[in-house]
Amino acid sequence: MRYRRPGLDGLTHLLLIIGAVIFGLPLWLALTASTHSAADLQSGIAPLWFGDQGLVNYWQLLSQPMPGLGVSALRLLGNSLVMALGIALGKIAISLLAAYAIVFFRFPCRTLCFWLIFVTLMLPVEVRIVPTYGVVARFGLIDTYAGMILPLIASATATFLLRQCFLSLPSELFEAARLDGAGPLRFLKDFVLPLSRTNLAALFVIMFIYGWNQYLWPLLAANSPDHATAVISLKNLVQSTDTLPPWQLATAMTLLTVLPPVVVIVAMQRFFVRGLTDAEK
């Protein structure tokens, strides 16, 4: 039962609004700063309201090579998109097949296979970063999208989640499909996939954000600016200059970098919450 006390209710809303404002403040300040000129920003405290240089700043980022990097923001965002989609779709594809094999088939070493995949849950790429670089370099995959994507999809989160999802499907479904004479591929396509749609969407949201926001691995795997992602480009803007950082560009680039995953999370809020809580179970 929830207490209905007008005073307490008002206080609840007030505190929530304060919380939301504080959490939004860093992004708001970045947004307003990105619409001022460099000279404006250097003359004092960061502005709380918009200036008139927004179009100039964003146009410069998108059309001209970024200082210190030599490629435009458009290219960087494109690279991020390729990597995020590659990781999300790649991980879902290989995990879907593996989970399907583990749940719907009997074969020797099945449990061993499951555990081999399961162990990878524990260790993110950061732990084995040096030898992973060695392996990827040996295959000549440094500075390729494949090299940026593959080590990051070598993990079992999605397999584990989809296995749980498949196990919860009613076995009557399977029997009905067998009576219809459906083989493994038709059963997957016509029964399992449609019923797992929500889980797949949830998984996609989480994996897309995970892929878009990767830092350490693309920093090493993308040696040349041609393959650099939006997230790793930001450091160049802020840290490489001896003088004051060009904050009007850095904040604008921050906004561009943040926009795609935030749009995904807001538009797919329902799947996001579900994906997050499922993935950790």
Add this chain to the structure above:
Amino acid sequence: MPIKMTTFERHSVTPWLLLAPQLAVVAIFFFWPAAESLRQAFYVQDAFGLGERFVGLANFQHVLSSPGYWHAFGVTALFSLLVAAGAMGLALLLAVLADRVLHGARLYRVLLTWPYAVAPAVAGLLWLFMFDPVLGVLTHALAVFGVHWDAQLDPGQALALVVIASIWQQMSYNFVFFLAGLQMIPASLLEAAAIDGAGPFRCFFGITLPLLSPTAFFLLVMNSVYVLFETFATIDNTTLGGPGGATRTLVYKLYEDGFVGRDLGGSSAQSVLLMLLVGVLTFIQFRYLERRVAY
């Protein structure tokens, strides 16, 4: 492992075809590098990377006896503790509030969860801007109170900067789990307590908080894992591990020793130690999961 009663029989090749892509990726990009780490941890490479020599546990001895490693360990532990306390406290407060409201609940949820989508690197940058020595809003606000802020020089302030950025980012993750936990608490339990005359605060501390403790424990481990691995990007965009190693975490040190210092044996030994640490955390997590299933 639970066994599904109904399976495709008489397909002996199909399951292997289905498993092949995942097994290949995991073998090449997980087990191979992990085994390589394990092997290199027992070898020393010469300066030109031409030869190597088996040294037993010497790399581990060297790492574990160096003050730098323990300093990084201490930084990581303190960092984890501060982020866990801050992000979980804030998230619990906001989740309890968001659970109470009838109007605008969905809007509040969106407004409080979107930072999850922000990359740790970007979170670092946003707060670096807020704390910029020249034009940072917070720098000027602190100056009013007589605090001189320069995270590039002051070790405590540098740590505070990355801690605040991490709390800001990790809060939304904790918020989602606390809110889900709150919504699973049966309303009848709280109603019964209310009929017995327990006020909202009594209800919270007597019923809600104990029932949320498994969630809180789970989040404690997840926040530590977050600080261990994800904050590399936050640090690399703000303080670069400085000043004087004040923000050099275990993973940041591993990166510096492995890629900047080219110390293959030492960084591999650190990798193995990190694997052990994560293994322990995962084990604790599983013990807790088992107990939760038994509820």
